[in-house]
Amino acid sequence: MDPVKAQYEAYPYPQRDSADEDKRLITGSPSAVAEIDHYLYGGKRDWSQPFRALVAGGGTGDGLIMLAQQLAERNCPAHITYIDLSTASRAIAEARAVRRGLAGIDFHTGSLLDATERGTFDYIDCVGVLHHLPDPDAGFSALTKALKPNGGMGLMVYGTMGRTGVYDMQMMLGHLTAQDRTPDQEVQTAKALLQDLPDTNRFRRNPYVSDHKNNDAGLYDLLLHRQDRAYTVPELYAALDGAGLGLVSFVGRWNYDCSSLISNAKIKARLLQLDERTQQAFAEAYTGNLGKHTFYVAHKDHAASITLPTPNPSSVPQLQNIDRAALVKTIRAGNPLKGRHEGLSINVALPPLAADILDHLDGATSLDTIHNRIKPRPDAPTFYRQVDDIYRVMNGINMMLLRQA
Numbered sequence: 001m002d003p004v005k006a007q008y009e010a011y012p013y014p015q016r017d018s019a020d021e022d023k024r025l026i027t028g029s030p031s032a033v034a035e036i037d038h039y040l041y042g043g044k045r046d047w048s049q050p051f052r053a054l055v056a057g058g059g060t061g062d063g064l065i066m067l068a069q070q071l072a073e074r075n076c077p078a079h080i081t082y083i084d085l086s087t088a089s090r091a092i093a094e095a096r097a098v099r100r101g102l103a104g105i106d107f108h109t110g111s112l113l114d115a116t117e118r119g120t121f122d123y124i125d126c127v128g129v130l131h132h133l134p135d136p137d138a139g140f141s142a143l144t145k146a147l148k149p150n151g152g153m154g155l156m157v158y159g160t161m162g163r164t165g166v167y168d169m170q171m172m173l174g175h176l177t178a179q180d181r182t183p184d185q186e187v188q189t190a191k192a193l194l195q196d197l198p199d200t201n202r203f204r205r206n207p208y209v210s211d212h213k214n215n216d217a218g219l220y221d222l223l224l225h226r227q228d229r230a231y232t233v234p235e236l237y238a239a240l241d242g243a244g245l246g247l248v249s250f251v252g253r254w255n256y257d258c259s260s261l262i263s264n265a266k267i268k269a270r271l272l273q274l275d276e277r278t279q280q281a282f283a284e285a286y287t288g289n290l291g292k293h294t295f296y297v298a299h300k301d302h303a304a305s306i307t308l309p310t311p312n313p314s315s316v317p318q319l320q321n322i323d324r325a326a327l328v329k330t331i332r333a334g335n336p337l338k339g340r341h342e343g344l345s346i347n348v349a350l351p352p353l354a355a356d357i358l359d360h361l362d363g364a365t366s367l368d369t370i371h372n373r374i375k376p377r378p379d380a381p382t383f384y385r386q387v388d389d390i391y392r393v394m395n396g397i398n399m400m401l402l403r404q405a
């Protein structure tokens, strides 16, 4: 059996129990509907119109379930196709959909390389999969062929810098586990090696990678994978260029943005003379923390035509990944906004109106209305300048999106 299929039959990843659907919805990036709307449709998509999505390498269903649930909540006449190599993973994803009563999903066991056999799609989710293909470029290409001309994709591939030490471990364990007969024996071998690493070992010196601590499926996926590569920013652009795709945006743009990350004015001035891709590659090396790249892409021509939304009077800001009430309290107490992304701490002072503005964000009210509700009412240039500052920071750390009313 293909070693990748064998792995995910033995250890469906991530490990999930359908009964947990009664307690919580797992959300994240990409593929939250508000994010798809923001990055691919300028915050203006009419969700009463049909939407055809493919979840490629859908695994145990995290992206699939979030997407299906959020589309159902918008009463969108959506149709979702799920494809995965692993029947064990598919069984878990199907059970989760049944538990939630989600309809309109077609489940297929097979390869995303054959995606076009299922038709063409408005949206494709492919998270944590392409870097496990024998030829990832063939995967990028197959998905591009299955994407409608005006469609978009939300992708995640591993980042090289943040995975420091992971490939050292995979190499060592590749040798060590040759004598093991079962995946469970391999896991035991890996655990023994983990106990025996010197302080100087690069994996041991990288505290930001922790999947192996969650459960055996996480350990296997991280350290015992037989087919696994990671991307630097330039390598990622090369893959996208090769497939005829254009980057619309990284999610968590802060981490790729030299002007946000770097405070030394002389260094910053030099960097800002470089082209955007080089700046992003610099930012990635500067922080050294990115173990994943999450991003939205479209066909090259279409990507070039997409304008990301910026705040204006009819924008309706959408908060995500943050407890609004707690944030307002923190800021009113005079503290900065704190964020953390793959180990990188972000600490930014927000402008004086931030607490009042954030206090009014309910995901349904436009900036124009919020402006009128703040007492005393600030003048428009002051209000919108501060909104821009808040948006730049909060969108950069993936806490704010825009919907256009």
Ligand SMILES: C[S@@+](CC[C@H](N)C(=O)[O-])C[C@H]1O[C@@H](n2cnc3c(N)ncnc32)[C@H](O)[C@@H]1O
Pocket: 004, 005, 008, 013, 014, 056, 057, 058, 059, 060, 061, 062, 063, 083, 084, 085, 086, 089, 110, 111, 112, 113, 126, 127, 128, 129, 132, 133, 221
């Ligand atoms: C790390 S899991 C990610 C699952 C899911 N996308 C998520 O984010 O939770 C990778 C999945 O990709 C699937 N996979 C690997 N190669 C594939 C291929 N060529 N076609 C379809 N699925 C594939 C595996 O079976 C596995 O379920």
